[in-house]
Amino acid sequence: SYAGTMPFAVATTGVEGLKTIVPVAGISDWYSQQNMQGAQRYWPKEMLNSYLAYYCSSRYHDETLSEKQLDDMAAFHHELSLRQLKCGFDYDAKFWGSGNYRLHADKIRCSALIVQGLNDENVSTKQFEMMVKAFQKSGQTYKTILHQGPHITPTMPNKNYGILIDGKFYDDIVNEWISHYLYGVENHAEEMPEVLVQMNYDQKKWEASDSWDTDHTMKMECTGKGVTVIDTDWERAGISADNFDDVTAQTSTNMTQRFVTAPFEESVTIQGTVCLNIKAALKDGDAAADFHPENRNDADTLTMQLGVSKVSGKMDDIEIAVLLCDVCDEEFDSIQTVDPERNVIPVVTVKEGGIVNGGDLPAFNEAEFATVHKKYRVITRAFADLCNPEAGYEPETATNSIELKKGEYHDYHIYLNATRYTVQPGHSLAIVIATEDPVNCLIHKTYSVEIENNSVCAVVPVTKATKDCTLNLK
Template sequence: MKDKQYSKVPVFENGLAQPVFPFTDGKTGENYDPSTSDIVRYCVYVESDYDMDGDGKRDLIKVLVQVPRSAVEGNYKAASLFEARPYCAGVQDDGYDHMKEVADKEYRKFDFADLDHKVAPRVPTGSISPMELALKADPSDWYYPDKGNHNSMVYENLDNFNYYLVRGFAVIVSAGFGALGSDGFNFVGSDYERDAFKFVVEWLHGDRTAYADREGTVATKADWSNGNVAMTGRSYAGTMPFAVATTGVEGLKTIVPVAGISDWYSQQNMQGAQRYWPKEMLNSYLAYYCSSRYNDETLSEKQLDDIAAFHHELSLQQLKCGFDYDADFWGSGNYRLHADRIKCSALIVQGLNDENVSTKQFEMMLKAFQQSGQTFKTILHQGPHITPTMPNKNYGILINGRFYDDIVNEWISHYLYGVENGAEAMPEVLVQTNYDQKKWETADSWDTGHSMKLESEGTGTTVIDTDWEAAGVSAENFDDVMGLKSTNMAQRYVTAPFEEAVTIQGTVCLNLKAALKDGDIENDFNPENRNDVDTLTMQLGSSKISGRMDDVEIAVLLCDVCDEEFDSIQTVDPERNIIPVETVKEGGIINGGDLPAFNEAEFSTVHKKYRVITRAFADLCNPEAGYEPETAANSIELKKGEYHDYHVYLCATRYTVEPGHSLALVIATEDPVNCMIHKTYSIEIDNASVNAVVPVTKETKDRSVKPDSSIG
């Protein structure tokens, strides 16, 4: 391979950075030679403004730098692709067991005010150049056994962005506060967490000090950097780009968030009700999971106890909120509230079958960029919680016939290197259709300006309850039952078959009048732990903790139903997280340069008479709750027989209903998959009140829905 013709500077052809730089793997351990590696790798410790752990020194944030050697040698200034991923320095894989262990444990009182110690910055005693630092680098700084997860090495995402390295970009990775090698605490959804990654951008832009050592004595500059940064990543790593964008930090030119969270409250909850997986409802679970700093052998017992006390206090603070929105607890993680600060562009990527990070999140992010006036584009695929290229699984899907990384390359080449390639001419929405995954459609705007109303022809009332056994439902078959019939747990309202195709685009709003029919209010509706949740997390919906009635839940589904089985792409596991893929072309995803290709894949389909298009959860105790997360702050005490108006906003979708198919609105009580606290109650629905406003892509006539054979 060494007879290849390489370049010392980036080369752009057809608007894309070309793979003209040599590559050396960073996972070679003892065989890694910093003196000859074509990719220069080293770690720095960026100084923050905070002293979260109260040791009298500003907390440092460990950062892994990978950059083509030519840039470090001074032949050009490299732009940076930055992944802020709290998992990347290791995880605590015993999270579920840990939550049970600490449920009844006593900790010292931790005062969140102590996180705000004002400490003067360090004064460096010397400096070191990037090349000098890299020549001293030990690969065990970035590739080592993960003590919290014995089945992996860290950074396991080390080569996720090799495509960009051979094209001249620097690749920057950090796990932020609370991770191994960094100081501070992992504080999910906080300003501290957001700012840790903001500080890294500032260092890359030349506005902040980083050190070559954990003690913070020898400073080092990113003098190979052109100061321009793009942030990307999926899930947690797709959340932090949006969080940092809302600070307006200089140097952040664009973000490419994949399945990123816009608001932590509505990631965990929805209109006053539980939304997420039962065992992971406390933010302290995720904070512990990402706190690889627990494995820092240099920490004293007191320091370890301080981390644990902080996490326990984080649990207690959330328990006071129950499932309702509280501005003090959730406000910092409601990033969309700061749309006015955004100064960068965005290429927003989301799977329409993602039930981990809901599609509501991408839509709220999109709306924030609309408010900001900044350029944004959206790519929507039919997959679950994935990136269109999955390096760790050796496959990728094509985006309208193109490689995903080529699209990102075009985007960041424009924003980081100023290449005039027409990247901004992309349509606002590029979406893979649900009826043919090879077909992609475009829209000039996510907002359609059209809606179709589904209005009930029903009369009288329907009563639904929470008796799973009588309904014959479980976590394994809930969607199957809901999609096909009414039961004691759910009432379906179904349209006549459509004569022509109709495309839904946006957020469906279900309106209804409902009342609590029956239930043991005095005893919190006799709660049961059906999903083996730890006792601490189980206190989330307890009136004894929050002081109010909470989580009298309804689950709402919009389904595509047909008398004949049809092919569709949908998740196949009870947790609704997996859509299998099939290889259609080995080596079909080209990475270029010295890098191996990935397989081109397509999503597997299932053959059923229904497909859940979108869903939502809401608490009858929160009739004021609407689309915006903060509207779920006020809850009421339900009284039997007292009706209230509800407006339930389902997760955003883009879906075409084909001729001969019908839409079914399903109003249910509990969803066993997402049910942390099983309660015994029944709800009465005014059938005539049920209607839904459905955004559609063109003018479409309204339709009636009829209650099918309910046993209510």
């Protein structure tokens, strides 16, 4: 992802001589990579930029560096942490602005072949969509390849495998792209579809689209009356980092509420960013004690200060998590991560040595993604802070936070990570609204949230005209 981020960052400087970029799982904006609408999004132990800088830096292993140089680097990173702590989980233009590359889309002067895994829970799929929007604004040529994998490149030399892209070797596609834009080879690379996407229900099938944007939306609205109350009692809910998706996708608990459609009669293809609209209020919690923070995921002491009012000077990170799920009464095959941190999708070899590299280079194995057999599949997810009702899709809208008062309702517009997903006939869509997600929970807090049921409405971008549908509490 660093190799995917750097070319986009460079492209937005408008530097002369840059002809094209191939960002793979690249980051468009560092704030929304680590946070989401005022809430924590990334993993607890990697929330500080200083940690990421250390983790991804090779200079610490440079034996020629003096002790003073090493001390200076450590001092710089410590200062970086202190400045981030003052922001909490909110957007701050001074701190986050230089890493918000998409703000400089008007400077882009090159083409791009953008590559992203739709099951990447490390670099969120929102990042590639913001990159697409930046290139749309720039007026420059871009193409997008979306595969069903996690945080990978379609060819993985270090793991000796690769997947085919619509029957072609990925490296051949990149070769054609670079040959055309760097050397002027007339190979029709620019005639690739704007979007080429691997299907979730059949990974051997790829579909092309002339645009990432769609002309249609489907509304899913809850007509149920009354309110839903959810809290943060993991134990009572029977929820942990090991089973969060399993439980929340299939049943409601004291921590989660499901809103489910009737089974669809025809397939529905979602393409883009789903927006969930709700009215919600803080119901209970001891704000004066920062809602009694606990370090459930063993984050370091400095990281744990994020989202604590005595450091940032404001109430922060009273989180809700939202999941969009494909659910069915019968088990079905799907591609999804299998590890607690949502990083791993196993692959199976379909042809040893099937990815030919030419010359004396060894061939890689041709692989496919392993499938699981379950009654649900989490399509996409989001996190938002109740203290940031003004926060929307753009990261800079998460600047202003408020102090929550018990029983005081606010309108929230929660944008889930971008997706391309086809729901099969007989399947339903479920919106799950939860409080904390134990997988990425930095600070476990004690609070409850009240939601007006009839305010729950999801606006879903779809590829063809589709009837609106009703959400039922289940």
